[in-house]
Amino acid sequence: MSPQAAAWAILFVAALLEIVWALALKQAEGFSRLWPSVLGSTVAMASFALLTVALRQLPVGTAYAVWVGIGAVGVAGTGMLFLGESVTPQRLAFLGLIVIGVVGLRAVES
Template sequence: MAWLVLLAAAAFEIAFALSMKPSEGFTRLWPTLGVLVFGITSVYLLGRTLDRLPIGTAYAIWTGLGSLGVVILSILFFNEQPTPARLACIALIVAGVIGLRLTTA
């Protein structure tokens, strides 16, 4: 169950990061409220996993999945370029997340 909560926390982390761009420097109300709600929810859910998962593993997976999601969705929705270097870095993040998951009970 802790792993599912961690996945939800990562999803809110992605929503948090992606909502910053449309907030236009926190000058638009609804996207700014999204930043706050998504960010607080993400950190809260991460905190709920820490009694069952090692903090280093949980935090690394949370940030790794968040980074991965933001990069992929930025390529799809904000027309950022999927350069070979970016794709290679995404592959490294995926490998790290999988490795941490496989080595944590």
């Protein structure tokens, strides 16, 4: 695996961890619940650390946009599927635009 391919894989894992920490912090209820707070904080540090590693090979603007985009779509999707958040055509369309942007950024950085 090339260094750039490895960086993309690391970035993807970092973005998946972003989903975990955001959802954990939601469950932490403003840091009032210990274990979700600990999980969210710990996973956030791991996500940031992996983002930092990926940035050694990837442009910061692209990597950050992809990291945030995957995290945002993942958190929004999880909220809709499991947390009872609203599912509207407009919301799905705008999440689709984020996905298109992430895929497009990945494609142009290949």
